[in-house]
Amino acid sequence: MTTSSRSVVRPNRYIDSVRLMHVSKRLSDHPGVTDAFVVMATAANVAMARGAGYRSDALAHAGPDDLLACVTAIDPGTAERVLDELDALLDEQPSGERTAATLEEAIAQAPDAGVVAISVPGSFAADLAMDSLDNGLNVFLFSSNVPLEREIELKAQAHRRGLIVMGPDCGTAIVSGAGLGFANGVRRGSIGVIGSSGTGMQSVTSLIHQFGAGISHAIGVGSRDMTDEVGGTSTLDALDALDADPTTEVIVVISKKIGDRVRPRLEQRLSASRKHIIECHLAPGGPTLEETARRAVAVAGVMQSSPIDEGVVPERRSPHPTRRYVRGLFAGGTFCYESQMIALDAGLETRSNAPLLPHMLMADPDLSTGHCLIDMGSEGYTNGRPHPMIDARARCDRLMREGRDPETAVVLFDVVLGFGAAIDPAGDLVRALKEVEQDSDGEIVLLTSVCGTDLDPQGLDGQVKTLEDAGVTVYPSNAAATRAALQAVGVEP
Amino acid sequence: MSFTDLLQSTPEVLNVGVTDFAEALRAQGVDVVQMSWKPPRKMNAEIERLLDRLL
Numbered sequence: 278m279t280t281s282s283r284s285v286v287r288p289n290r291y292i293d294s295v296r297l298m299h300v301s302k303r304l305s306d307h308p309g310v311t312d313a314f315v316v317m318a319t320a321a322n323v324a325m326a327r328g329a330g331y332r333s334d335a336l337a338h339a340g341p342d343d344l345l346a347c348v349t350a351i352d353p354g355t356a357e358r359v360l361d362e363l364d365a366l367l368d369e370q371p372s373g374e375r376t377a378a379t380l381e382e383a384i385a386q387a388p389d390a391g392v393v394a395i396s397v398p399g400s401f402a403a404d405l406a407m408d409s410l411d412n413g414l415n416v417f418l419f420s421s422n423v424p425l426e427r428e429i430e431l432k433a434q435a436h437r438r439g440l441i442v443m444g445p446d447c448g449t450a451i452v453s454g455a456g457l458g459f460a461n462g463v464r465r466g467s468i469g470v471i472g473s474s475g476t477g478m479q480s481v482t483s484l485i486h487q488f489g490a491g492i493s494h495a496i497g498v499g500s501r502d503m504t505d506e507v508g509g510t511s512t513l514d515a516l517d518a519l520d521a522d523p524t525t526e527v528i529v530v531i532s533k534k535i536g537d538r539v540r541p542r543l544e545q546r547l548s549a550s551r552k553h554i555i556e557c558h559l560a561p562g563g564p565t566l567e568e569t570a571r572r573a574v575a576v577a578g579v580m581q582s583s584p585i586d587e588g589v590v591p592e593r594r595s596p597h598p599t600r601r602y603v604r605g606l607f608a609g610g611t612f613c614y615e616s617q618m619i620a621l622d623a624g625l626e627t628r629s630n631a632p633l634l635p636h637m638l639m640a641d642p643d644l645s646t647g648h649c650l651i652d653m654g655s656e657g658y659t660n661g662r663p664h665p666m667i668d669a670r671a672r673c674d675r676l677m678r679e680g681r682d683p684e685t686a687v688v689l690f691d692v693v694l695g696f697g698a699a700i701d702p703a704g705d706l707v708r709a710l711k712e713v714e715q716d717s718d719g720e721i722v723l724l725t726s727v728c729g730t731d732l733d734p735q736g737l738d739g740q741v742k743t744l745e746d747a748g749v750t751v752y753p754s755n756a757a758a759t760r761a762a763l764q765a766v767g768v769e770p
Numbered sequence: 771m772s773f774t775d776l777l778q779s780t781p782e783v784l785n786v787g788v789t790d791f792a793e794a795l796r797a798q799g800v801d802v803v804q805m806s807w808k809p810p811r812k813m814n815a816e817i818e819r820l821l822d823r824l825l
Contacts, residue, residue, distance in 0.1 A: 291808035295788045374792075375803045383784045383803045390803070391771040396787030397807055405786055405807070414784070415776050419791070439772040453780045455800045458791060494777055518773050696794035734797060
């Protein structure tokens with residue numbers, strides 16, 4: 278089939294990468310289009326476009342401040358028509374959207390604003406965060422790659438001014454019912470959460486909602502806050518605030534890394550709290566996220582309801598000559614971590630690209646051998662590619678590859694709903710799941726958990742049904758799905 | 771607004787960066803102002819890894 282390729286440049290036009298991904302998809306969806314992408318014209322992207330066969334004067338002179346759009350279609354007319362839509366797509370704004378060119382202008386438009394949510398590259402994010410604090414605003418800092426010394430400086434300033442920095446590398450927060458970053462729809466209630474893990478907070482808040490209780494606030498503190506270098510500043514300030522908050526009766530603290538010098542300070546502060554404290558330190562031998570949510574709901578005095586029958590155990594099959602291994606493919610890094618933890622507690626060492634312990638590192642993250650639990654949201658997989666919480670393509674590719682491996686017995690994965698996540702995360706995986714079933718003649722056991730609620734835009738029940746219709750057994754939590762995966766390969770959790 | 775005050779009522783948010791996050795807040799009925807930030811003209815290697823955690 279002959280095709281026609283065209284590329285255009287919009288000089289000095291910056292659009293964030295996630296929005297560009299949506300625009301690219303809108304162009305790709307046109308009938309007759311075989312390839313389309315819209316990117317900033319960085320050296321790497323220009324080289325990629327040239328490598329894909331795009332040639333034009335505009336492309337030859339494009340620089341990193343410029344926007345580049347490339348389309349290949351079945352004929353020149355189609356390529357032209359599709360590119361004619363580009364400017365309208367770039368200019369599209371939801372109706373009623375308020376915009377501002379600077380922080381000062383934004384503050385003038387919204388003088389009662391309480392928080393600045395920042396998701397720009399790390400080196401610029403720190404300056405924006407400091408400007409925000411200087412203007413008396415709290416900061417939700419989604420950005421990662423903020424230098425450590427800047428984080429320390431930001432948090433010292435926040436502490437001095439009675440403000441908070443939620444982050445850096447903070448995926449989730451819920452403040453007075455408003456979900457920042459990736460957050461699930463949950464009812465208001467008496468349980469507060471402080472956490473250094475975004476997906477961990479999503480899981481615990483969603484389960485608390487599913488069990489019938491509610492959330493006062495969920496404060497993300499960033500992945501490094503509880504290390505000795507940072508000293509736990511945001512965690513301790515969040516504890517003070519939740520202690521003083523009349524709507525909070527129970528405080529859950531979710532942690533991964535706690536420094537040796539921070540630990541005694543944190544324990545002392547927790548024991549002095551006026552509220553019921555539930556600690557969830559994610560480590561071998563420690564509680565799971567599900568256990569933490571159940572304890573919090575019990576302490577809050579709410580009768581628990583279990584959303585899905587926990588008694589579902591996958592059919593124990595006779596030992597297969599080749600199919601022996603669990604392959605986990607996770608969008609949520611903390612779910613990957615928790616699954617490794619549960620496996621280790623059951624006496625099974627798995628391999629991972631984001632290992633719980635250093636010696637559990639996979640030799641090649643792209644080649645599963647033995648039991649492998651893979652964090653597909655880690656840097657190695659998301660450098661230049663969308664995160665699996667918003668785009669399922671990389672995970673689908675890997676799913677199908679594991680499906681063709683005669684040693685795969687179980688595929689374990691997570692589906693994360695919520696504001697900010699993909700519109701239909703379960704639906705996006707169905708084609709790949711059906712291929713796994715076909716390629717393995719139905720021999721591979723497919724297990725998942727859905728992190729989400731009925732209040733999420735995707736709707737929990739519909740997502741569960743989509744997965745069940747695709748032959749997947751759905752569990753109410755990652756811990757439950759992991760236990761089932763271990764049982765399916767003859768390991769008793 | 772102090773952190774303690776922030777916890778007393780639904781916040782108004784200023785969003786800088788990924789517009790999806792502003793849309794997610796609007797979908798929850800939260801008032802948002804989107805700042806039209808763009809990186810300074812001089813690019814460096816860091817820019818090539820825009821939004822590392824998302825893309």
